Amino acid sequence: MSKLFSDDYKSFEIDDKIEIIDLDSVSNFSELRQKMGKLTCEGKSSGLRFKSNDTIYHLIGFANCPSSVEIGCYFRRNLLFVRNDSLVIEYGKSKKKKSITFLKAELNEIISKTYNFQYNENKLKPALIHFYVEDKYPIETTKRTLKEIVRQFKEINSQNGSDYFRYNILFEGFDITNIPPSPPPPKPNEFDNEKK
Structure with a gap:
């Protein structure tokens, strides 16, 4: 049986602050x-392990501590949104869902734009993948989706170097693609104009 590791897995393993969660030991995404x-x-990182066909996948996942009031800073990232087994493209009324198999095309689109790269380097800004799966889906949906993410990034990095396109998967407690955009600022009314 072959093993496939995400590029950051080994470095987390060396730091010895990793705890392995076998995806076969949980029934759904919430658990x-x-x-x-x-x-x-x-203070530990989640090492995720699962089997699919003849391969054992190992990757790092991140989730917020439910009792913490800290807010993560994710600026200067290439953002991707995955819901269930679909890639969510665009926002608001233009929002579209595509099969996770579309990830390869989306990553190639990111790579094709120079502003997605780090300044003066031949490396992309890291990707942050916001990942959410509804509880009505079995853990198999999570495994299939993670498998596709790991495989596509592995393919890109094996061709360009392991630091070329780093990524983190943030396991969300809700679907952030359903958060409506903030409303536009209020229009000035006639009373505001009279005050000037």
Whole structure:
């Protein structure tokens, strides 16, 4: 049986602050997120392991600690949104869902734009993948989707170097693609004009 590791897995393993969660030990995404959140509260990273066909996949996942009031800073990233087994493209009324198999095309689109690269380097800004799966889906949906993410990034990095396009998967407790955009500022009314 072959093993496939995400590029950052080995470095986390060396730091010895990793706890392995076998995806076959959980029944759905919420249960997985709870375990990951607990590890985050303990100062540990979540190493995720699962089998698919003849390969054992190993990757790092991140989830917020439920009792923490800290807010993560994710600026200067290439953002991707995955819901269930679909890639969510664009926002608001133009929002579209595409099969996770479309990820390869989306990554190639990111690579084709120079502003997605780090300044003066032949490396892309890291990707942050916001990942959410509804509980009505079995853990198999999570495994299939993670498998595609790991494989596509592995393919790109094996051709260009392991630091070329780094990524993190943030396991979300809700679907952030359903958060409506903020409303536009109020229009000035006639009373505001009279005050001037």
